[in-house]
Amino acid sequence: MHLFFAKKGNKLLNVLLSLIFFSRFGQIVTIVLATSGQSNFLSVAFLAFTPLYYAAPACFYLYISCIIDDRTELKKLQWLHFIPALLAIIHVTPWPTATEIDWNSITRHLAAKGYFSLKVRSGLFPSSFHYILRPLLVLSYLTLAWFKLLRSKTAESKNPDQSQRFWILFFLRTATFFQTLSLVPAFLTMLHIPYTLTSFVIVNCLALLAIILYTLHKPNIFYGHLLVAVDWKKKPEPLIRLTEDTGKQHEIRYIEKEENEKPLSKPGKKVKIPANQLAEYSFSMKKLMEEAELYLLHDFQIIDLAAKLDIPVHHCSYIINNHIGKNFRDWINGYRVNYFLKQYPIKGDKITIEAIANESGFKSLATFYNAFKKEKGAMPSHYLNQEESRKLLNK
Template sequence: MIFWNLIAGAANLFLLIFCFHLFFSNRGNRLFNRLLMLSFLARVGQDVIFMLINSRMLTDYPYLIKMLAPVSFLAPACFFLYIRSFVNSEIQLRKQDFWHFVIPILILIETIYTLFFSGIDSRIVAREAMEKGLFFTEVKNGLFPVYYYYFGRHALFLGYLLLSWREFANSEIVKRREDKERKWMFAILIPTSLAHITSISLFISHWASEIPIVHSLIPVIITTKYLTLLGFIIYMVHQPSLLYNYLLLRGPGLNYPLSNPFEREGLAVSEPGKEDQELCGEKVIRKSKISEEYGQIYIEAICTYMEKERPFLNSNFQMLDLAKDLAIPSHHCSYVINNVLGKNFRDWVNAYRVQFFIDVYPSKSSSMTVDGIAFESGFASVSTFYRAFKKETGLMPLTFFKGSEQIS
């Protein structure tokens, strides 16, 4: 029991981190990012119930079984809509898509009624769930016994899972070879399908647990279920192009370039291999094989992007955003900024912000404060602004502009 809880806890901790990033990410399609987040969150909720049953603590949190039901019934539709929107490059839901939320809304209404008006004792439900297992408890936890909701959720998920595979199979993505979008679809469809199969297998095993060979398979099935989730997380961590482009930053329907645009011009820059890394104390420093020609191309692309798009006005602008929008490996961006331009990323971005402040201050100083213009220039705090301004100009803002007036 402790071993299963350990695996489930570790896997779901990482899954919660992914959910956190999907919810707060400012990049990509936020609506569809949150649909995927709800799918992950439902999985976390189910595993929390499993861990509480294993640790005999479900009676301490008896309301969780019912409270998580609406999310569990919402997750299948969210997962399908995410897959469909991704493969079809959609950017918003269709009007008819709201029919997918009818069942979850009904379950939500039924949950509110059960928790506040039905008089059902959730502790009795939790106690029987620990004794008989969540699959077989016959105590009513709403209009029906608990297992009705369990089977209903699995039936719903199975139907939506089949629809998701059909959408993927009929899309253009499945026909492409070595395509990142295709790899991303496999990365979420396969683990989700395996997790669902193991859940169904677990029920069958409990139902036929009197057969010795079947009973002995239960630990194997449970371990497989959570190792599948852990394997997905480990795979994503080792696939940064998928992790940042799809799970953390990118959303469906937003066709950001995923390959280096310079490859189309015959100027591909290869990723450094193991031989391009060396240990320096406790840090790993990558040697970047960028020739002078490539470096100049990168500088022109980066500077043009900064001047025209002005991404530095966003106080959350990071190296990953620069690399992603230009489809340049992040370590190449870092190398060019540090070694060619001679600044670290933070100072380099702040220099653009300071210059923007200098350009707009004369026209805005009559209607805005120095601090207000600083925030508008992309600085996240006043202290950072004054420190950056002094570093770039050698003077404080008001002193700088007084000197400018005297010169003019």
């Protein structure tokens, strides 16, 4: 639902991917209803989701293809891929002259042999429309997707957009595994080889658990794809990587080039603020920052602060530089670092440092490391280790 109605990102890709998940959801609901013997509800779910089952393989191929080709809309000929879905709509439509469907029999077959092994008539067309055409579509479009990837530059390791390549490979491999595994019972049935459906369910669950554990350690794999609110195409600012030797430990230190800020007031312009008003402005600025937590906003600028307080921008700049003793960037980053240190003991074992830094208002991990070093005089891991050691000694 998030993908289907998302306003950010590539709308075509969002819709194609959401249709794939809707289809998978429908398939799971259908099997659950079948195994629980709910033939009445099964008939509704089966008729509603069947067109999606026949559209999903095409959506899968078109999704991979449009990412690689960087397309935001389908070509006219690409709409022909949805002909099987149109046939499926005709198939499940309750025509007056159509043969009555035995939903009890369909329920028993689905519960016993799985989705792709259904050989009972389920609509206008013969049962082969389901147990032959559907697996054929899955295998054909999986093959086309891999062929499309291998022919493209995205498959090359030297491709500059590694996040896109990594997502495509992850998505394609995962889909290939689960789709192939779901087809195995159908092939075993054709070869008259005995099997238990429970064993395939267990393998599916274990594989899904492994994927969840993997993505918990690499949540950024979803940025711009499943989590489309993140602009994954935005290029990071230039970084310099230095190795900082801390004895037995080696830590990577990220130093980010400071943004060139335009002077807020003309050179030589004198700012005259009475002493009592200077103290009042300074107090108001600190109070607003602490109570409203404006530093958590990634794009918060000094002009926004001035607008909140209804004072001139150059007065804000003068107070921060001369009365507080920092420039605006260092001042706001100090609040962000302190917020990070409050959140880390609470969330450090649940989410990554990068995620907590992002919640604290930092746009990038590089900005966070640079600000933390400037504020605390040490890199985050070294500082946190020192704090932990100090707490243990005090105990």
